Amino acid sequence: MKQIWKKLAIPFLLILFFLLDGIFSEAFSSTLHTADYYMTPRLIVILLAMLAFFLPRRQMMIYAILFGLFYDIYYTDILGLHIALFPVIVYINEKMKNLLSASAFVIGMMLIINISLLESGLYLFYRTVPRFSLNMDVSQFLSVRLGPTLMLNIVLFIILYYPIRKMIDKTTQHTARNF
Amino acid sequence: MRQFISNKKLLILLVSVIICVGLIGFSIRDKDETPIIQQIGKDVSAVTNNVLGAPIRGVTNFFKSIDDIKNTYNENEKLKEQLDKLTENQVKLAGIQAENEQLRQQLALNETLRDYTSINGVVISRNPDGWVDKVIVNRGSKDGVAKDMAVMANGGMIGRITEVSMTSSTVQLLTSGGATNRISVETKGEDGQAVFGVVHGLEDKEENKGKNDQLLMKQLSTNSKAKVGEKVTTSGLGGVFPKGLVVGEITEVKMDSFGLAQEAYIKPAANTNDISSVSIIQRTVESGE
Numbered sequence: 001m002k003q004i005w006k007k008l009a010i011p012f013l014l015i016l017f018f019l020l021d022g023i024f025s026e027a028f029s030s031t032l033h034t035a036d037y038y039m040t041p042r043l044i045v046i047l048l049a050m051l052a053f054f055l056p057r058r059q060m061m062i063y064a065i066l067f068g069l070f071y072d073i074y075y076t077d078i079l080g081l082h083i084a085l086f087p088v089i090v091y092i093n094e095k096m097k098n099l100l101s102a103s104a105f106v107i108g109m110m111l112i113i114n115i116s117l118l119e120s121g122l123y124l125f126y127r128t129v130p131r132f133s134l135n136m137d138v139s140q141f142l143s144v145r146l147g148p149t150l151m152l153n154i155v156l157f158i159i160l161y162y163p164i165r166k167m168i169d170k171t172t173q174h175t176a177r178n179f
Numbered sequence: 180m181r182q183f184i185s186n187k188k189l190l191i192l193l194v195s196v197i198i199c200v201g202l203i204g205f206s207i208r209d210k211d212e213t214p215i216i217q218q219i220g221k222d223v224s225a226v227t228n229n230v231l232g233a234p235i236r237g238v239t240n241f242f243k244s245i246d247d248i249k250n251t252y253n254e255n256e257k258l259k260e261q262l263d264k265l266t267e268n269q270v271k272l273a274g275i276q277a278e279n280e281q282l283r284q285q286l287a288l289n290e291t292l293r294d295y296t297s298i299n300g301v302v303i304s305r306n307p308d309g310w311v312d313k314v315i316v317n318r319g320s321k322d323g324v325a326k327d328m329a330v331m332a333n334g335g336m337i338g339r340i341t342e343v344s345m346t347s348s349t350v351q352l353l354t355s356g357g358a359t360n361r362i363s364v365e366t367k368g369e370d371g372q373a374v375f376g377v378v379h380g381l382e383d384k385e386e387n388k389g390k391n392d393q394l395l396m397k398q399l400s401t402n403s404k405a406k407v408g409e410k411v412t413t414s415g416l417g418g419v420f421p422k423g424l425v426v427g428e429i430t431e432v433k434m435d436s437f438g439l440a441q442e443a444y445i446k447p448a449a450n451t452n453d454i455s456s457v458s459i460i461q462r463t464v465e466s467g468e
Binding site: 015016018019020021023024025026029030033035038040041042048059069070072073074075078079081083084119122123124126129131132134140 | 197198199200201202203205206207216217221224225227228231232235236239301303304306307308309310311313314315341342359364378392396421423450452454
């Protein structure tokens with residue numbers, strides 16, 4: 001029984017965080033979306049970025065592609081967007097885990113890079129495709145979208161780091177250098 | 180010298196780029212129906228979402244109701260005032276309705292553009308990155324929802340259905356921009372004549388700064404001048420929505436950048452940041468397509 005729970009804990013948490021992103025933006029939409037800023041909760045990215053430091057590469061790639069696909073199907077309705085960006089994030093973090101130690105500070109820094117990459121990628125996509133007729137310029141994107149989103153997710157990361165780390169330590173025999 | 184990227188990696192990268200671009204091209208075009216694989220994915224997500232979202236919704240509703248209690252006194256005062264007017268209006272309305280019915284029978288008009296049936300649903304999720312503003316509703320094709328139906332909430336129109344699966348459907352909000360996101364509306368001009376136009380989501384331009392929560396009505400017919408404070412409703416001419424759904428109220432009228440037609444800013448009647456339950460509107464009159 002315990003063995004099964006250990007196997008299922010991480011997929012279950014991924015599913016939970018994937019859905020919580022949408023549920024939170026619905027429940028707190030008047031707080032998150034105002035005229036001056038637009039914050040995007042990225043719980044699934046926080047979890048993927050953290051897991052990439054501890055789980056084997058093959059498994060992480062499958063998770064990233066699977067949840068990228070579901071993100072596209074359920075939320076954005078444009079297949080091929082998050083399905084491409086999530087594996088990139090996981091790949092970068094996976095490369096970094098050999099060079100850096102998996103401490104909270106390092107993962108937090110990587111998360112800032114990851115989320116900036118994701119948001120900029122999405123911005124570039126919606127900006128280039130004329131169908132969406134988006135006219136937001138770069139400075140507006142930085143102040144309205146990227147800044148507040150980074151802030152929200154760093155706060156979420158600080159709150160969630162310890163419990164997620166505890167869970168990873170309990171359910172996996174990871175090989176990362178940690179202290 | 181070692182190669183920077185091995186051939187195998189390069190091949191994988193190329194293939195995945197081609198697949199992704201292909202997928203984007205495939206899903207970005209106009210389609211009448213959501214692809215079956217996407218429908219299945221949506222159903223799976225929506226069912227799990229319903230189960231997991233229920234306790235969270237319960238908690239947020241509890242806090243919202245506490246908020247409501249705080250405003251009860253003020254609201255009560257206002258409502259009492261409105262109530263006095265209401266009875267008067269009701270009597271008038273009953274008379275007019277009866278008369279309307281009679282006149283319609285004389286003309287043998289059974290269905291008008293105004294008639295509709297509605298399906299009630301609950302918002303279960305929202306697109307976290309609002310590049311395209313979307314909410315997900317727990318009613319799907321098994322409840323009779325179809326693509327392009329109008330969606331009402333908080334006493335105004337908030338958007339239209341863009342994707343339908345069996346147990347859920349996606350609503351694109353009016354406030355999100357996009358070339359395909361426009362609806363045909365009408366309002367009353369200064370001399371009482373109807374003025375027609377098309378509502379767009381607001382673009383992030385310099386001239387629109389500080390009006391992020393508003394909509395823009397473009398291509399106004401020029402026979403009469405639009406009036407500030409007048410209600411804007413759907414015209415029923417687009418072929419999908421019924422006539423007479425409230426969209427919002429005009430806050431500002433100006434000439435467009437070419438000086439040829441009028442444009443008007445509209446404050447939406449429904450607050451799109453606080454939607455919990457919606458009704459999906461189905462027009463009774465079949466569009467002649």
